[in-house]
Amino acid sequence: MSYLGVGVSPGNVPVYHSTNLKVIDRRVRVAELVLRCVICGLGVIAAALVGTDTQVKEIFTIQKKAKFTDMKALVFLVIANGIVAAYSLVQVLRCVVSMVRGNVLFSKPIAWIIFSGDQVMAYVSVAAVGAAAQSAVFAKLGQSELQWMKICNMYDKFCNQVGEGIASALLVSLSTVVLSCISAFNLFRLYGGNKSKSSSATRW
Amino acid sequence: MSYLGVGVSPGNVPVYHSTNLKVIDRRVRVAELVLRCVICGLGVIAAALVGTDTQVKEIFTIQKKAKFTDMKALVFLVIANGIVAAYSLVQVLRCVVSMVRGNVLFSKPIAWIIFSGDQVMAYVSVAAVGAAAQSAVFAKLGQSELQWMKICNMYDKFCNQVGEGIASALLVSLSTVVLSCISAFNLFRLYGGNKSKSSSATRW
Numbered sequence: 001m002s003y004l005g006v007g008v009s010p011g012n013v014p015v016y017h018s019t020n021l022k023v024i025d026r027r028v029r030v031a032e033l034v035l036r037c038v039i040c041g042l043g044v045i046a047a048a049l050v051g052t053d054t055q056v057k058e059i060f061t062i063q064k065k066a067k068f069t070d071m072k073a074l075v076f077l078v079i080a081n082g083i084v085a086a087y088s089l090v091q092v093l094r095c096v097v098s099m100v101r102g103n104v105l106f107s108k109p110i111a112w113i114i115f116s117g118d119q120v121m122a123y124v125s126v127a128a129v130g131a132a133a134q135s136a137v138f139a140k141l142g143q144s145e146l147q148w149m150k151i152c153n154m155y156d157k158f159c160n161q162v163g164e165g166i167a168s169a170l171l172v173s174l175s176t177v178v179l180s181c182i183s184a185f186n187l188f189r190l191y192g193g194n195k196s197k198s199s200s201a202t203r204w
Numbered sequence: 205m206s207y208l209g210v211g212v213s214p215g216n217v218p219v220y221h222s223t224n225l226k227v228i229d230r231r232v233r234v235a236e237l238v239l240r241c242v243i244c245g246l247g248v249i250a251a252a253l254v255g256t257d258t259q260v261k262e263i264f265t266i267q268k269k270a271k272f273t274d275m276k277a278l279v280f281l282v283i284a285n286g287i288v289a290a291y292s293l294v295q296v297l298r299c300v301v302s303m304v305r306g307n308v309l310f311s312k313p314i315a316w317i318i319f320s321g322d323q324v325m326a327y328v329s330v331a332a333v334g335a336a337a338q339s340a341v342f343a344k345l346g347q348s349e350l351q352w353m354k355i356c357n358m359y360d361k362f363c364n365q366v367g368e369g370i371a372s373a374l375l376v377s378l379s380t381v382v383l384s385c386i387s388a389f390n391l392f393r394l395y396g397g398n399k400s401k402s403s404s405a406t407r408w
Contacts, residue, residue, distance in 0.1 A: 066349075070347065070349040070350060071347065071350075072338075072341060073338045119381070119385070122327075123326075123327075123330050123381060126327050126330050126331050126334070127330050127331065127333070127334035128334065129331070129334075130330070130331035130332065130333075130334030130335040130338075131334040131335060131337065131338035132338075133335065134276075134277045134334075134335035134336075134338045134339055135338055135342075137276060138339075138342065138352075139350075143274065143275065145270075145274040146274060146275075146343075146352075146353075146355050147353065148342075148350075148352040148353075149350075149351065149352075151350050177323070177327060181323070181388070184385070184388035184389075184392055185388075185392045185395065187392070188388055188389045188391070188392035188393050188396075189392050189393065189395045189396045190396065191389065191392075191393045191396060192392075192393045192394065192395060192396005
């Protein structure tokens with residue numbers, strides 16, 4: 001438990017601490033970069049899968065067309081994933097620039113901005129998946145008590161593609177959740193202070 | 205920005221740091237306790253409002269009854285808020301015990317457990333509100349493209365009570381989001397290490 005210098009006698013702290021901090025920092029930053037790339041890619045895929053999804057059915061002489069704008073939750077999903085992907089692209093560029101320049105995030109205001117952005121993206125993404133999943137359940141199973149009929153019998157291809165989009169969006173939201181933990185770590189460890197002085201009282 | 209001892213010369217750190225840490229610790233713990241109480245209370249109210257909601261309508265000779273189990277999203281909302289309220293009650297007891305005994309959370313495993321629990325509750329709560337809000341929109345406005353009719357014209361009292369329940373659940377989810385930030389702060393500051401040694405290189 002003492003790999004960050006906690007519990008080490010004050011005289012040895014600086015060298016021990018900085019070596020381990022570098023290793024952890026590198027791992028955290030690589031994980032952050034990979035996650036942001038995954039989010040960007042999958043966000044675009046989710047938005048594209050749902051946003052381009054249409055199916056036309058001819059019932060006798062009437063043509064009926066299903067499209068994602070028929071369900072507000074799918075519109076929300078497309079917009080949310082578009083925003084998350086764009087935000088992640090900006091963050092990927094920031095990560096790459098800071099890795100190339102070898103900089104370490106030690107500025108609290110910037111850490112707060114990144115933390116807040118990541119939190120908002122995570123919750124928006126989770127809420128969008130929740131709402132879209134609920135709509136998908138209605139579309140797939142219907143709601144007989146309310147006379148809402150299932151529509152996936154009729155628009156099978158449309159429903160399958162929406163399902164793939166929601167699955168992709170689910171992976172995006174799980175990644176944003178992990179990422180928001182990483183940015184919380186990056187922010188709040190700046191508030192760590194001088195734990196080696198008080199670690200003799202390790203209790204809660 | 206230096207109220208936690210960051211940027212203060214190492215010789216002055218221990219006293220300055222521990223005094224300020226106590227003040228911040230007390231505020232954080234009071235905020236945590238208040239939020240957990242709010243979540244517990246509002247969670248019970250949300251679950252009760254939605255869970256006890258029924259309305260019977262007589263159309264000619266047929267009796268039709270609306271209840272929350274007609275919509276899976278409302279069942280999810282009731283269960284989620286019940287779990288969040290129960291979890292918060294346990295955490296309130298933990299907070300009170302640790303405040304009475306004057307203990308400070310310095311144990312990483314316990315901080316990790318609390319952080320993980322709070323994160324799960326926050327995302328479950330947000331997802332439940334997202335799904336329930338989507339269902340409420342369908343019930344209120346219908347979805348004419350899919351021949352899903354609005355049901356709130358018929359079950360007005362039922363819909364109003366569900367709306368109050370969702371509003372309460374929304375406050376619960378906002379509180380859990382703030383709380384998950386507090387527990388992230390409590391956890392990750394334990395990983396702070398010896399920031400006063402490296403603060404001369406404040407950059408990112």
